[in-house]
Amino acid sequence: MAARPLPLRRLTVTDTLGWTAVAFVLALILMPLAAVLWRAGGASLPAPADWAALHFTVLQSVLSALFSIALAVPVARALARRQFAGRGVMITLMGAPFILPVIVGVLGLLAVFGRSGVVNQALGWFGLPTLQIYGLHGVVLAHVFFNLPLATRLLLQGWQSIPAERFRLAASLGLGPRDVFRLLEWPMLRATLPGVAMVVFAICLGSFAVALTLGGGPRATTVELAIYQAFRFDFDLGRAAVLAVIQIVLVTLAAMVALRLSLLDGFGRGLDRTPRRWEAEIWRLRLLDLFVLGVAGLFLLVPLGAVIWRGLAGLDDLPPQVWRATCVSIGVALSSTAVTLGVALAMAYLGQRRQGVEVLGLLGIAASPLVIGIGLFLLINPIDDPARWAFVLTALVNAMAALPFALRVLAPALRDVERDFGHLADSLGMTGLARFRWLVFPRLRRPLGFAAGLSAALSMGDLGVIALFADPDRATLPLQILRLMGAYQMEAAAGAGLVLLTVSLGVFWLFDKGGRRDVDA
Amino acid sequence: MLTLDGVLIQQDAFVLRADFVLETGTVAAVIGPSGAGKSTLLNVISGFFAPVQGRVLWKGQDITDLPPAKRPVAVLFQDNNLFPHLTVAQNVGLGIRPDLRLTSEDHRHVGQALARVGLEGLDGRKPATLSGGQKGRVALARILVQRRPLILLDEPFAALGPALKVEMLDLVAELAAELGATLLMVSHDPQDARRIAPHVILVADGIAMPPQPTEALLNDPPPALAAYLGT
Numbered sequence: 229m230a231a232r233p234l235p236l237r238r239l240t241v242t243d244t245l246g247w248t249a250v251a252f253v254l255a256l257i258l259m260p261l262a263a264v265l266w267r268a269g270g271a272s273l274p275a276p277a278d279w280a281a282l283h284f285t286v287l288q289s290v291l292s293a294l295f296s297i298a299l300a301v302p303v304a305r306a307l308a309r310r311q312f313a314g315r316g317v318m319i320t321l322m323g324a325p326f327i328l329p330v331i332v333g334v335l336g337l338l339a340v341f342g343r344s345g346v347v348n349q350a351l352g353w354f355g356l357p358t359l360q361i362y363g364l365h366g367v368v369l370a371h372v373f374f375n376l377p378l379a380t381r382l383l384l385q386g387w388q389s390i391p392a393e394r395f396r397l398a399a400s401l402g403l404g405p406r407d408v409f410r411l412l413e414w415p416m417l418r419a420t421l422p423g424v425a426m427v428v429f430a431i432c433l434g435s436f437a438v439a440l441t442l443g444g445g446p447r448a449t450t451v452e453l454a455i456y457q458a459f460r461f462d463f464d465l466g467r468a469a470v471l472a473v474i475q476i477v478l479v480t481l482a483a484m485v486a487l488r489l490s491l492l493d494g495f496g497r498g499l500d501r502t503p504r505r506w507e508a509e510i511w512r513l514r515l516l517d518l519f520v521l522g523v524a525g526l527f528l529l530v531p532l533g534a535v536i537w538r539g540l541a542g543l544d545d546l547p548p549q550v551w552r553a554t555c556v557s558i559g560v561a562l563s564s565t566a567v568t569l570g571v572a573l574a575m576a577y578l579g580q581r582r583q584g585v586e587v588l589g590l591l592g593i594a595a596s597p598l599v600i601g602i603g604l605f606l607l608i609n610p611i612d613d614p615a616r617w618a619f620v621l622t623a624l625v626n627a628m629a630a631l632p633f634a635l636r637v638l639a640p641a642l643r644d645v646e647r648d649f650g651h652l653a654d655s656l657g658m659t660g661l662a663r664f665r666w667l668v669f670p671r672l673r674r675p676l677g678f679a680a681g682l683s684a685a686l687s688m689g690d691l692g693v694i695a696l697f698a699d700p701d702r703a704t705l706p707l708q709i710l711r712l713m714g715a716y717q718m719e720a721a722a723g724a725g726l727v728l729l730t731v732s733l734g735v736f737w738l739f740d741k742g743g744r745r746d747v748d749a
Numbered sequence: 750m751l752t753l754d755g756v757l758i759q760q761d762a763f764v765l766r767a768d769f770v771l772e773t774g775t776v777a778a779v780i781g782p783s784g785a786g787k788s789t790l791l792n793v794i795s796g797f798f799a800p801v802q803g804r805v806l807w808k809g810q811d812i813t814d815l816p817p818a819k820r821p822v823a824v825l826f827q828d829n830n831l832f833p834h835l836t837v838a839q840n841v842g843l844g845i846r847p848d849l850r851l852t853s854e855d856h857r858h859v860g861q862a863l864a865r866v867g868l869e870g871l872d873g874r875k876p877a878t879l880s881g882g883q884k885g886r887v888a889l890a891r892i893l894v895q896r897r898p899l900i901l902l903d904e905p906f907a908a909l910g911p912a913l914k915v916e917m918l919d920l921v922a923e924l925a926a927e928l929g930a931t932l933l934m935v936s937h938d939p940q941d942a943r944r945i946a947p948h949v950i951l952v953a954d955g956i957a958m959p960p961q962p963t964e965a966l967l968n969d970p971p972p973a974l975a976a977y978l979g980t
Contacts, residue, residue, distance in 0.1 A: 651824075
């Protein structure tokens with residue numbers, strides 16, 4: 229009889245910890261939101277420039293989502309129906325932009341598509357007019373660069389959800405590529421594409437660092453960027469608060485639709501099997517897939533290669549601020565990771581018995597960092613100089629941003645541990661710290677390492693709240709790079725970009741590796 | 750002495766009643782069709798499932814509301830009886846102290862238990878490096894150090910081959926006799942019952958019947974059992 233046993237447990241220390249974590253998350257997100265709403269209440273109605281920012285935000289998000297999925301479909305299809313050496317590496321690399329610092333990606337895109345970039349040099353040789361990367365198309369280009377891989381991975385999951393037997397049946401009936409598309413692939417795409425597009429759309433709505441570096445001006449300002457400008461340049465708190473309310477409404481609506489349409493399982497495993505596709509075993513399609521994968525590979529790898537290439541040149545004379553900022557960033561990232569893991573574990577524990585706790589963790593996605601930042605400023609300003617809190621707040625806001633992903637990784641793993649070994653541990657009386665030390669921690673090492681890596685890399689590369697708060701003496705590494713770019717010290721910026729890239733991927737690798745070390749079946 | 754006093758188990762449409770006494774030192778097999786509630790009955794005794802009505806008593810003491818670890822019960826589940834990330838000795842040691850703070854005396858007990866089940870020298874191995882039979886023996890060594898007066902087996906050896914299963918059941922019966930423990934084992938195979946269990950608790954049609962002598966019951970099965978056995 230496989231009846232689910234009733235939990236016979238009482239309120240424990242872990243429950244208390246869980247509720248504390250929930251209260252902490254709610255306070256950190258809702259209090260700033262309340263402060264923003266309260267401040268916006270006394271402010272004027274949105275000005276035309278604010279509506280322009282809203283318009284641009286939605287427009288660039290729609291375009292970014294459309295281009296991302298339009299390009300992701302052929303790439304995912306090629307990956308779904310081809311088996312080749314390096315396929316696994318390519319799929320792994322598709323996960324990398326998630327932890328790639330935005331500013332590093334932008335540096336790479338500038339090196340390729342910028343004023344004196346590779347593409348413009350080539351165009352110049354042929355006497356053709358050069359490209360201009362700044363503005364709407366630059367913002368969309370960068371968003372496609374960051375979201376094409378995510379869209380590809382999500383679509384690849386869709387393709388792999390089609391049972392291999394269907395393709396076998398199609399082959400036995402002599403169906404051609406067109407029929408297979410119409411009968412098998414299109415129904416899957418029709419079900420998956422809206423969700424994938426919505427996820428990309430929702431991500432792009434919150435765009436700050438890309439808009440800050442490639443957008444700007446009245447014609448290419450996102451709401452997030454407008455919040456920053458209202459705060460930083462005009463110090464118009466009322467206007468910043470009004471914009472923040474617009475952003476809250478926008479992102480909340482989009483996140484609700486996105487969550488309804490799709491589950492955020494971008495780093496799902498098991499993408500490594502390919503069913504045989506008889507109908508695609510023709511030269512025309514082989515060449516097509518080769519071309520698609522080649523172009524996608526170049527589009528994603530050349531900018532990264534450019535960062536490394538230019539960065540090596542700039543590494544020699546890095547100003548001392550870069551190294552100081554690197555140390556600051558590592559400190560912020562590690563603190564943020566500790567907070568993320570602590571809160572995520574406590575909430576995952578509680579989430580096993582209280583449905584809906586995990587949903588609270590998603591608040592971090594819905595609430596944009598800049599909005600939270602403005603709210604925190606409003607809360608702290610009357611008491612103390614907010615600049616002194618810049619690093620602490622950055623670490624905390626980063627932790628909230630990483631929390632949904634950490635929960636997504638840890639909660640199912642913890643559920644598995646309790647499902648497989650909970651009864652045994654109960655029957656042996658393993659509770660509290662003993663249970664954590666001898667059961668939960670060893671079994672969760674892998675997901676903990678992965679979540680820690682994600683969290684640290686995300687925090688390391690984040691350029692958001694810190695830009696609001698920092699004074700000239702304080703900076704994290706991404707902010708320092710932004711300042712170097714602003715001062716047209718492109719060599720040094722490239723060098724610092726390489727440092728950031730190395731440290732971000734390095735911390736991810738170290739944590740992830742640490743989780744995998746001598747783990748038994 | 751284990752007493753199930755007017756126990757009613759209910760979940761959705763599933764209902765099972767149990768009202769019987771099991772004398773100390775008895776070895777009884779729990780037999781019945783799948784889905785009848787054999788495992789659920791064990792879960793109620795071991796404290797993983799709360800009955801809607803009635804009491805579970807051990808030697809006259811009400812244990813219905815005690816958590817699993819506080820009951821006089823040692824359990825072997827269908828699977829996952831060992832923690833794969835801990836060594837053989839640690840897995841056994843957990844039966845003495847759940848936080849593994851073992852004294853040298855405790856370590857000696859662990860070594861003795863492992864020797865008793867024929868696993869001398871395997872202390873430092875991880876379960877993944879053991880055979881199915883060896884894993885079962887490690888779990889039995891833990892039962893030995895737990896020294897609980899009531900042992901429940903929820904078909905822990907079902908995945909082993911027939912010969913190995915019989916070997917393990919014989920060993921369980923021996924160990925239970927050495928400990929003077931009461932043994933309750935779920936089984937699909939009437940031969941298991943004939944071999945080591947003088948009594949059978951038949952679980953069918955929503956009722957867990959009081960223990961009856963095995964031979965008599967199996968030789969002259971009531972309709973519910975006959976239907977299950979196919980005789």
